[in-house]
Amino acid sequence: MTVKFLYFAWVREQTGISEEEIALPPEVKDVAGLIAWQRERGPEFAAVFGRDEIIRVAVDRKHALRDTTLDGAREIAFFPPVTGG
Amino acid sequence: MTVKFLYFAWVREQTGISEEEIALPPEVKDVAGLIAWQRERGPEFAAVFGRDEIIRVAVDRKHALRDTTLDGAREIAFFPPVTGG
Amino acid sequence: MIRVQKEDFDIGGEVDALRKGRTDIGAIVSFTGTVRDGGADNPLSSMTLEHYAGMTEQELERIEKEARRRWPLAETLIIHRYGTLRPGDNIVLVITASAHRQAAFEAASFLMDYLKTNAPFWKKETGADGESWVEAKDGDDAALSRWEAED
Amino acid sequence: MIRVQKEDFDIGGEVDALRKGRTDIGAIVSFTGTVRDGGADNPLSSMTLEHYAGMTEQELERIEKEARRRWPLAETLIIHRYGTLRPGDNIVLVITASAHRQAAFEAASFLMDYLKTNAPFWKKETGADGESWVEAKDGDDAALSRWEAED
Numbered sequence: 001m002t003v004k005f006l007y008f009a010w011v012r013e014q015t016g017i018s019e020e021e022i023a024l025p026p027e028v029k030d031v032a033g034l035i036a037w038q039r040e041r042g043p044e045f046a047a048v049f050g051r052d053e054i055i056r057v058a059v060d061r062k063h064a065l066r067d068t069t070l071d072g073a074r075e076i077a078f079f080p081p082v083t084g085g
Numbered sequence: 086m087t088v089k090f091l092y093f094a095w096v097r098e099q100t101g102i103s104e105e106e107i108a109l110p111p112e113v114k115d116v117a118g119l120i121a122w123q124r125e126r127g128p129e130f131a132a133v134f135g136r137d138e139i140i141r142v143a144v145d146r147k148h149a150l151r152d153t154t155l156d157g158a159r160e161i162a163f164f165p166p167v168t169g170g
Numbered sequence: 171m172i173r174v175q176k177e178d179f180d181i182g183g184e185v186d187a188l189r190k191g192r193t194d195i196g197a198i199v200s201f202t203g204t205v206r207d208g209g210a211d212n213p214l215s216s217m218t219l220e221h222y223a224g225m226t227e228q229e230l231e232r233i234e235k236e237a238r239r240r241w242p243l244a245e246t247l248i249i250h251r252y253g254t255l256r257p258g259d260n261i262v263l264v265i266t267a268s269a270h271r272q273a274a275f276e277a278a279s280f281l282m283d284y285l286k287t288n289a290p291f292w293k294k295e296t297g298a299d300g301e302s303w304v305e306a307k308d309g310d311d312a313a314l315s316r317w318e319a320e321d
Numbered sequence: 322m323i324r325v326q327k328e329d330f331d332i333g334g335e336v337d338a339l340r341k342g343r344t345d346i347g348a349i350v351s352f353t354g355t356v357r358d359g360g361a362d363n364p365l366s367s368m369t370l371e372h373y374a375g376m377t378e379q380e381l382e383r384i385e386k387e388a389r390r391r392w393p394l395a396e397t398l399i400i401h402r403y404g405t406l407r408p409g410d411n412i413v414l415v416i417t418a419s420a421h422r423q424a425a426f427e428a429a430s431f432l433m434d435y436l437k438t439n440a441p442f443w444k445k446e447t448g449a450d451g452e453s454w455v456e457a458k459d460g461d462d463a464a465l466s467r468w469e470a471e472d
Contacts, residue, residue: 008373009443010454061376063439077373077441081457084370084401084442085271085354085413085433093222094292095303146225148288162222162290166306169219169250169291170203170262170282170422182333185353193408196357199350199429202336206420207344257344269357272464275430278350282422313423 003070008079011055014048015078024070031057032066034076054080088155093164096140099133100163109155116142117151119161139165171246172230174221176253179263188245188265195244197271199278201264207257214297219252219261222290226250233284237266240280241273248281250289283313322397323381325372327404330414339396339416346395348422350429352415358408365448368455370403370412373441377401384435388417391431392424399432401440434464 002021012018028037034057038049049055057064058077070076087106097103113122119142123134134140142149143162155161173179181202189195207214230248237246245267255261264281268274293304324330332353340346358365381399388397396418406412415432419425444455 006373008441009371009445058373058376058441061373061379063380077376079373079441080443080454082438082441083444083455083457084372084440085437091222093290094220094294143222143225143290146222146228148229162225164222164290165292165303167287167290168293168304168306169221169289170286180333181336181351182331185332185351189355189409191409193356193358194360195355195409198353198355200332200336200353201422201426202349202351203422204340204346204349205344206347209345258340258342258346271352271354271430271433275352275426275433279422279426282426 003073004075006075006077008077010080011048011078015044028070030066030070031059031064031068034070035066038078048078056081088158089160091160091162093162095165096133096163100129113155115151115155116144116149116153119155120151123163133163141166171248172227172234173247173249174223174226174230175249175251178251178260179249181260181263184247184249184263184265188247188267192244192267194269195267196269197274198265198267199271199274201262201278201282202260203262203282205255205257205259205261208295208297212297214257214295216254216256216296218254218294218296220292220294221250221252225290229289230285233281233288236284237277237281241266241268241277242270243268243273243277246277246281248285250285250291252291280317283310283317286310287314322399323378323385324398324400325374325377325381326400326402329402329411330400332411332414335398335400335414335416339398339418343395343418345420346418347420348425349416349418350422350425352413352429352433353411354413354433356406356408356410356412359446359448363448365408365446367405367407367447369405369445369447371443371445372401372403376441380440381436384432384439387435388428388432392417392419392428393421394419394424394428397428397432399436401436401442403442431468434461434468437461438465 002023005020035049039046059073087108090105090107113119120134124131144158205217247265249263266274266277287310356368398416400414417425417428438461
């Protein structure tokens with residue numbers, strides 16, 4: 001079972017990915033675990049996801065917190081704080 | 086030296102006057118004194134100016150308080166609380 | 171800028187005129203006050219606004235000046251109508267433009283609160299039971315008091 | 322009602338459509354956010370708004386619903402643009418209509434504060450020094466916190 005990952009703004013630019021399908025390892029259970037896992041994917045990912053305090057995550061199109069579960073998630077998005085309006 | 090009196094809204098309707106020229110007696114020195122003086126001008130005036138708490142006065146087109154002086158006043162207006170907007 | 175007029179106004183046209191050619195404005199707030207019907211219990215056929223010509227203009231200018239003293243505003247506009255209006259008609263338009271949204275919102279709200287309690291207008295309603303003068307609301311004085319701590 | 326679009330919007334036309342035929346509205350507030358030039362020190366040639374299609378609509382609907390839960394609103398409208406815009410261009414329009422002015426003012430201000438901190442849009446500016454992503458403002462979180470005591 002794969003999950004769709006989406007990246008926006010400079011998170012997209014710095015990882016070089018806008019969209020991908022990922023098979024999440026079963027030990028990644030929540031947003032905090034997911035960010036730790038992303039940091040291990042290479043130097044660009046380590047740089048972006050090392051900025052833990054500034055990375056925002058949405059799970060299935062809802063703003064998520066660090067302890068939000070990934071159980072049943074289909075679409076996960078990574079982005080900086082929003083700046084619309 | 087006369088002063089122009091103006092009346093608005095139900096103060097105008099109940100006194101039956103929209104505008105008049107009045108020679109103010111010298112003992113009427115402030116707004117409180119003027120309201121007391123107006124009360125003596127007949128039954129309609131007694132009824133209107135007896136509602137002391139609800140009568141507003143402008144002296145030379147500025148909102149006045151009860152202790153505002155009439156010294157040098159050219160135009161005095163009487164009206165209920167405003168209800169625009 | 172202030173205007174006191176019998177004629178209707180065009181909200182979009184006024185906003186356009188006020189911002190035309192400017193790139194220093196980030197936020198524009200408009201407030202439009204309209205004649206509200208009282209509903210089935212209190213149907214309104216018309217409303218007549220009387221005002222104190224001469225003092226009205228002076229008060230609106232004073233209120234506008236006070237708002238511009240308190241907030242960094244690029245532009246302000248107040249238009250108030252008088253005469254006979256029907257349900258749904260426009261009564262008043264306030265527009266504020268600023269670099270930032272909070273100044274624009276607060277100034278527009280302030281202008282309306284001050285206008286409601288200080289501009290010499292009086293409303294008379296004509297409904298099913300004949301004519302009656304609208305009474306001032308205590309809520310308007312309360313709204314005004316929000317700004318007085320800042321005086 | 323919410324709309325997310327590339328196209329410009331017409332403030333007056335939107336206000337007219339929203340109030341058309343209604344006599345139960347007494348107060349209409351519009352907020353328009355526009356692209357502001359940074360002035361001589363920081364001239365802006367354009368701004369590009371990226372958004373998270375799908376989540377944006379869902380967030381705007383959630384925010385609108387929350388405003389309608391908190392205030393008695395006759396109508397609400399949120400339009401947010403995306404794509405490339407120039408100084409002076411419209412970005413966002415919020416309109417609130419209510420029987421009373423305080424509800425309309427507060428709800429419009431609330432909608433903007435929530436939208437600023439929750440709707441998934443990101444601005445990239447192109448200026449004299451090239452491109453840069455706009456950083457979120459602490460002031461926006463502070464503005465939001467005004468409403469949280471009421472949750």
